[in-house]
Amino acid sequence: MSDRDPVGISRRRLLGGAAALAGAALTPGLFLVQARPQGGADAGVRWGLLVDTTRCREECQACVEACREENGWPAADNGTGDIHWIRKVDLQDPETDGAGHSVPVMCQHCAEPPCVSVCPTRASFRRADGIVLVDKHRCIGCRYCMVACPFHARAFVHAPVEERSPNHPRGKGTVESCTLCVHRIDRGEAPACVERCAEAGHTALVFGDLNDPDSEIRRALREHSAEALRPDLGLGAGVRYHGLS
Amino acid sequence: MRRRHRLAWIGSGAALVLAATALALAVGGLPGDGGEPAAIADRPEPRGEACVHDDPETMRREHMDLLRSHKDASVREGRRDAERSMQGCVECHATPAEQQAQGAPEMAFCTSCHEYTAVEMGCFDCHSSEMEGHDER
Numbered sequence: 502m503s504d505r506d507p508v509g510i511s512r513r514r515l516l517g518g519a520a521a522l523a524g525a526a527l528t529p530g531l532f533l534v535q536a537r538p539q540g541g542a543d544a545g546v547r548w549g550l551l552v553d554t555t556r557c558r559e560e561c562q563a564c565v566e567a568c569r570e571e572n573g574w575p576a577a578d579n580g581t582g583d584i585h586w587i588r589k590v591d592l593q594d595p596e597t598d599g600a601g602h603s604v605p606v607m608c609q610h611c612a613e614p615p616c617v618s619v620c621p622t623r624a625s626f627r628r629a630d631g632i633v634l635v636d637k638h639r640c641i642g643c644r645y646c647m648v649a650c651p652f653h654a655r656a657f658v659h660a661p662v663e664e665r666s667p668n669h670p671r672g673k674g675t676v677e678s679c680t681l682c683v684h685r686i687d688r689g690e691a692p693a694c695v696e697r698c699a700e701a702g703h704t705a706l707v708f709g710d711l712n713d714p715d716s717e718i719r720r721a722l723r724e725h726s727a728e729a730l731r732p733d734l735g736l737g738a739g740v741r742y743h744g745l746s
Numbered sequence: 747m748r749r750r751h752r753l754a755w756i757g758s759g760a761a762l763v764l765a766a767t768a769l770a771l772a773v774g775g776l777p778g779d780g781g782e783p784a785a786i787a788d789r790p791e792p793r794g795e796a797c798v799h800d801d802p803e804t805m806r807r808e809h810m811d812l813l814r815s816h817k818d819a820s821v822r823e824g825r826r827d828a829e830r831s832m833q834g835c836v837e838c839h840a841t842p843a844e845q846q847a848q849g850a851p852e853m854a855f856c857t858s859c860h861e862y863t864a865v866e867m868g869c870f871d872c873h874s875s876e877m878e879g880h881d882e883r
């Protein structure tokens with residue numbers, strides 16, 4: 502099977518449109534990473550995401566739509582509760598009345614995740630490569646994690662969902678949140694939001710291995726300052742934001 | 747008092763024999779009908795040469811444990827194996843389109859046994875039984 506070849510070469514793709522914008526962007530370009538289908542999550546890797554808030558457009562919902570299509574979560578008004586994995590949030594400093602930012606907020610894939618600390622069943626867990634997930638076969642739907650998460654990143658599935666995505670099993674009575682498109686990462690592709698943002702011509706999202714000094718995300722982080730949301734909480738977020746302050 | 751105890755013992759012994767007979771009938775079918783209960787004989791033919799385990803007896807007995815341990819490996823450790831995934835099951839065992847058009851359930855291969863043995867199967871309440879796409883969990 503082509504998507505199981507050991508280095509994932511066949512899955513590598515260059516996004517030409519993104520490369521053309523390289524001058525202004527946080528070095529977009531080759532997004533794809535090495536697939537490790539058999540070996541499992543690599544403890545030497547720390548997957549991360551960099552959001553360039555100076556390139557994120559207020560009216561744009563491309564990342565949200567891409568996520569919804571990829572992971573099959575329903576629109577908010579269909580009676581299944583408000584399932585959301587990624588939201589566009591408008592931020593403005595109330596004291597200065599200055600220009601605001603529009604940023605996507607999803608699970609920040611914390612190094613010290615409060616959702617994992619409070620989970621009584623170990624359903625919430627952190628994979629060896631830093632991705633925070635819910636093991637729904639263990640989740641009892643207590644929703645402690647939703648209360649513990651400072652970013653309102655998690656959602657509870659209140660009712661049976663008719664349409665099930667082959668990419669993401671979804672069951673009534675369990676909690677879910679952004680998986681960083683773990684199914685795509687494991688076959689060597691970048692998350693759906695990152696790909697769609699580049700296709701939309703904004704390239705505001707950079708994905709990669711924070712532990713690899715040569716990765717695109719590390720190069721971007723060397724050139725541009727970036728911070729976590731609520732850095733005062735010291736959660737070691739895997740998602741960083743450039744241009745907030 | 748003692749007499750009532752003895753009666754209780756005889757009663758529970760008889761119940762046990764009845765239960766054992768019912769179980770034998772459920773598993774093996776009526777003697778002389780070829781061993782396969784009729785409802786199970788109706789299930790759609792799986793595609794492919796052999797299951798991930800060659801031995802159907804093992805799969806019948808242990809598929810739920812195998813699925814659980816594969817889930818732990820793939821979800822928690824990221825060790826994926828497309829063949830042993832839920833999607834792998836669906837790819838070989840989903841009901842062919844023409845039989846679905848005649849009203850057979852999507853996963854009749856599973857439901858034929860599960861209904862017969864009255865064991866509820868919740869897999870496809872959450873997992874997709876679509877034949878396209880990658881689940882690999």
Ligand code: SF4
Nearest residue numbers: 608609611614616650
């Ligand atoms: S952002 Fe929320 S859900 Fe994600 S790891 Fe941190 S606490 Fe958990």
Ligand code: SF4
Nearest residue numbers: 620640641643644646
């Ligand atoms: S809702 Fe599920 S994942 Fe969240 S704390 Fe409770 S058991 Fe853990």
